[in-house]
Every structure is written in structure tokens, then in C-alpha cells.
Amino acid sequence: MMLDGLPAIVTGAGSGICRAASLRLAAEGAPLALLDRDEAGLDETRRLVEERGGRAVTLPVDVTDAGAVEKAIAEAVDRVGAPRVLLNGAGIVIRKGLLATSPEEWDRVIRVNLSGYFHVLRAVVPPMAAAGGGSIVQIASSSAHLGGHGYPSYSASKGGVLTLSRMLAHELAPQGIRINSISPGATITPINSGTFAVPAIHDAMAGAIPLARLGAPADIVGAIAFLAGPDSAYVTGIDLPVDGGLISRITMPGDNSYSTFSES
Ligand SMILES: NC(=O)c1ccc[n+]([C@@H]2O[C@H](COP(=O)([O-])OP(=O)(O)OC[C@H]3O[C@@H](n4cnc5c(N)ncnc54)[C@H](O)[C@@H]3O)[C@@H](O)[C@H]2O)c1
Known part of the structure; x- marks a missing residue:
């Protein structure tokens, strides 16, 4: 087990990708502190972790509330130990x-998706550094890379996550802390299950993905486990797309004449 006994904090753990990641981190031996504003969702994740022999405590918190986040992380340190892994x-x-x-909607999205990560980072870094360092994985999104018709508030918040992670790689390295992001593509979870239940939207998205299908949380957790664990010990400051090839569609224009044309 590559995270045997290494405490991990997971935010957004009450649902979707971070629930699935919690199960994977627990299977790798990490005792977990699970944070989310959804108390019932947290209880279900803890039940699933414990059913599989893992250990988890739940800490209901709204990540937009910096003071409440600070208290929740302090409680996580008390109950589970100083964090060696953070999944934001x-x-x-x-x-x-x-x-x-x-x-108001713009502010709400930025406050949850970007300031929320910031609040958690500020609370987690001191105990992680004091414990000798660790690994931070932040969930960005393919939306941070793509143009097109989308949701500007969401894309801007996730673009912020990308640059925040890249900048912090330098600031945190001397403390033994690595920080990377992942950019999931279209992954069916409660955040978008209504949207992708519409066949035309689902099929248009699947058609845009080189691997020709939408993702599931199970497709994302391997990348999270890799970045959280020792196999990525020499990796910091990167973003890892986990999207079936979606953002690789930013291509040279036209046919393949660019790759066959010779200047000499
Ligand atoms: N599903 C996708 O297609 C996709 C793609 C790219 C990135 N992402 C990102 O992955 C992460 C997980 O999303 P998901 O798809 O699993 O969605 P989800 O809705 O299943 O999970 C999101 C969780 O965040 C929690 N949350 C929301 N606001 C909160 C707050 N203020 N305080 C505390 N908890 C809060 C929710 O209660 C929920 O449990 C998100 O950051 C999302 O933007 C998802």
C-alpha cells in the first residue's frame, strides 16, 4: 500500500470524483479526513470507506468560510494526524x-472553486510542512484549457486553479511539498448528470473525445493516486489532463500537410 499510514485530507468528498478518490486513497492505506458541505454525502463516503476496511472521519464544512476551514483542518490534524496528502x-x-x-453568481463560483482551494491550502500547508512535506493534488478542469461556448465563471475559476498550482510548486518545494493539478474532461457525476442525460449533449461530447466516450470517476482516480503517491516523487507544478484526449483536439489546422511538407 503506497500511502500506508499517511493521513490524507479530501475536500468535496461527499460525492462524485472525490468520493471515488477517497475510496482509492483509503485502499492505498491512507487514514482520511473527509470534508464537504454535504453531511449526508460525507456519511455515505465514510460508510463506503469503512465497509472496505479503511478509516475516515467526516468534517462538514463550507470551503468558502476561511475560519470554519481552519477549524476543520485543525480537527483533522488532531483526529487523523498531520496531512501528507491533500486532494482539493x-x-x-x-x-x-x-x-x-x-x-453574485460570478462571485459564488470564484469563492467556492478558487478561494475555497486557497483557504484549504493556507490551513493545510503549515501542518504538512511540519510533518516533513507531502503531496497536494488540485482538481482543475479541461474547461481551463478549452475555448468555445461554455461557462466563463467556471472556466475562469479553473484557470485560476491551474496557475495557482503552478506558482505554488516553487513556493512549497523547499518545504518538501509537491503540488500538481489534474484536468478531468467530461466525467459523469452529480455535477452534470442532468446535462449529460440529454442524448444530444451526451453524444456531441462523446463525439468530440478521441476515446469516444465520457469519463466516470473511476477513470480519474488513478491519476490522483499517482500524483498523491511516491511514484510521482519527482513531479511538481504540472497539470495532468485526464479527459480521453479532449484537449488534445487543439490541433494544427487543416489536413496533415504540415507534417509532410519539407522546407529543404
Ligand atoms: N464531473 C466533471 O465533468 C468534472 C470535470 C472537470 C472537473 N471537475 C471538478 O471535479 C471536482 C469534483 O466534481 P464532481 O464532478 O465530482 O462533482 P460533485 O458535484 O459530484 O462533487 C462536488 C462536491 O463538492 C461539494 N461542494 C460544493 N460546494 C462546496 C462548498 N462550498 N463547501 C464544501 N463542499 C462543497 C459538493 O457538496 C459535492 O459533494 C470539482 O472541482 C469539479 O469542478 C469535474
């Missing part, structure tokens, strides 16, 4: 274009 994943989406997005 609590997130929301508001599917509206620029002019349809109100200033």
Missing part, C-alpha cells in the same frame, strides 16, 4: 454565458 476538489458549476451570469 470541492466545486460547483453555474452553466451560464457572460451576460446571463449575475455578479
Whole structure:
């Protein structure tokens, strides 16, 4: 077990990708502190972890509340031990274009998806550094890489996650802390299950993905486990797309004449 006895904190653990990641981190031997604003979701994740022989405590918290986050992380340290792994994943989406997005909706998305990560990082880094370091994995999104018709507030928040992670790789390295992000593509979870239940939307998305299908949380957790664990000991400051090839569609224009044309 590659994380045997190494405490891990997971935000957004009450559902979707971070629930699945919690089960994987627990299977790798990490005792878990599970954070989410959804108490019932957290209880279900803990039940699933314990059913498989893992150990987890639940700490209901809204990540937009910096003081509450600080208290929850202090409690996690007391009950589970100083964190050696952090998965920052609590997130929301508001599917509206620029002019349809109100200033309050913009603020809400940025406060959860970007400031929420910031609050958790500020609370986790001191005990992680004091314990000798660790690995931080932040969930960004393919939306941070793509243009097109989407949700500007969400894409901007995830673009912020990308650059925050890259910048912090330098600041945290002297403390023995690595930090990387992953960019999942279209992954069916409660955040979008309604959208992808519409066959036309589902099929258009699947058609845009080189591997020709949408993802599931199980497709994402391997990348999280890799970045959390010792196999990535020399990796920091990267973003790892986990998207069936979706963002690789940013290609040279036209046919393959660029790759066959010779200047000499
Ligand atoms: N599903 C996808 O297609 C996809 C793609 C790229 C990135 N992501 C990102 O992956 C992460 C997990 O999303 P998911 O797809 O599993 O969705 P999800 O809705 O299943 O899980 C999100 C979790 O975050 C929690 N949360 C939301 N606001 C919170 C707050 N203020 N405080 C505490 N917890 C809060 C929710 O309660 C929920 O349990 C998110 O950051 C999301 O943006 C998802």
C-alpha cells in the first residue's frame, strides 16, 4: 500500500470524483479526513470507506468560510494526524454565458472553486510542512484549457486553479511539498448528470473525445493516486489532463500537410 499510514485530507468528498478518490486513497492505506458541505454525502463516503476496511472521519464544512476551514483542518490534524496528502476538489458549476451570469453568481463560483482551494491550502500547508512535506493534488478542469461556448465563471475559476498550482510548486518545494493539478474532461457525476442525460449533449461530447466516450470517476482516480503517491516523487507544478484526449483536439489546422511538407 503506497500511502500506508499517511493521513490524507479530501475536500468535496461527499460525492462524485472525490468520493471515488477517497475510496482509492483509503485502499492505498491512507487514514482520511473527509470534508464537504454535504453531511449526508460525507456519511455515505465514510460508510463506503469503512465497509472496505479503511478509516475516515467526516468534517462538514463550507470551503468558502476561511475560519470554519481552519477549524476543520485543525480537527483533522488532531483526529487523523498531520496531512501528507491533500486532494482539493470541492466545486460547483453555474452553466451560464457572460451576460446571463449575475455578479453574485460570478462571485459564488470564484469563492467556492478558487478561494475555497486557497483557504484549504493556507490551513493545510503549515501542518504538512511540519510533518516533513507531502503531496497536494488540485482538481482543475479541461474547461481551463478549452475555448468555445461554455461557462466563463467556471472556466475562469479553473484557470485560476491551474496557475495557482503552478506558482505554488516553487513556493512549497523547499518545504518538501509537491503540488500538481489534474484536468478531468467530461466525467459523469452529480455535477452534470442532468446535462449529460440529454442524448444530444451526451453524444456531441462523446463525439468530440478521441476515446469516444465520457469519463466516470473511476477513470480519474488513478491519476490522483499517482500524483498523491511516491511514484510521482519527482513531479511538481504540472497539470495532468485526464479527459480521453479532449484537449488534445487543439490541433494544427487543416489536413496533415504540415507534417509532410519539407522546407529543404
Ligand atoms: N464531473 C466533471 O465533468 C468534472 C470535470 C472537470 C472537473 N471537475 C471538478 O471535479 C471536482 C469534483 O466534481 P464532481 O464532478 O465530482 O462533482 P460533485 O458535484 O459530484 O462533487 C462536488 C462536491 O463538492 C461539494 N461542494 C460544493 N460546494 C462546496 C462548498 N462550498 N463547501 C464544501 N463542499 C462543497 C459538493 O457538496 C459535492 O459533494 C470539482 O472541482 C469539479 O469542478 C469535474
